[in-house]
Amino acid sequence: MNAAVTSEPPRYIDWYESPVGPLIASATDSALCSLSFCDAERLEERLQELRHQYGAPVRGGDSAVLSDLRVQLAEYFAGRRRDFELPLSAAGTPFQERVWAALCEIPHGETWSYLQLAVRIGDALATRAVGYANGANPIAIVIPCHRVINADGGEGGYGGGLWRKRILLDLERGQGCLAL
Structure with missing residues (x-):
């Protein structure tokens, strides 16, 4: 064989x-x-x-x-780590990879809108494409796609479920630690 x-x-x-x-x-x-x-x-x-x-x-x-x-x-x-220090290999289109790199620039405890993210990658008209790339992120939490919200401050969507997004954002805003 x-x-x-x-x-x-x-x-x-x-x-x-x-x-x-x-x-x-x-x-x-x-x-x-x-x-x-x-x-x-x-x-x-x-x-x-x-x-x-x-x-x-x-x-x-x-x-x-x-x-x-x-x-x-x-x-x-546990609330003791703000940034991950891991080598990453997220395979996507060049556009997706630009979006994922920009996601890693969102500071812990903060959120950006889809528009802010689109501006960050140099294309303010690409908010919908940014949203799709955000949703295609293959490395949840570590590449913090949960930190992206709607321009009006609404939560927007989240592939892992909005309940998870709320928990992660609350954790990062210092509103509690979660034990494993």
Whole structure:
């Protein structure tokens, strides 16, 4: 039997219980590739989807990056970490990657509107496209898409559910710590 040959590095997949529900992460040996919310009843199904998504060997369990993520998430939810220090590998279009880089510039505890984010990337007319790119962010929390709101101050949407967005924003505004 011939094994499939791939140039892609192996991926590690793990899940973490968090105050905002289960989180599923994937990483290579050198970078975090995804972090997403998953309701408990879909956890096994989502793990299987990720295993099929990658054109590379997938391994369960820990890597150095996933181990660092676990520690940094615990610190974040305890209110002791404002910024994540992890190597990231978020694959998207050049436009999406510009939006995701700009998201990382939003200070902890603050929010920007979709318009502010569009202006930041140099295209004030791209608010709708910015919203789609924001929603396509593959690395929740670490790339802080939850910090984007409507221009009128409304919450806007959130792929992980508005209840999660409220919890994350309240945490960052110093309105409590969340134990793991």
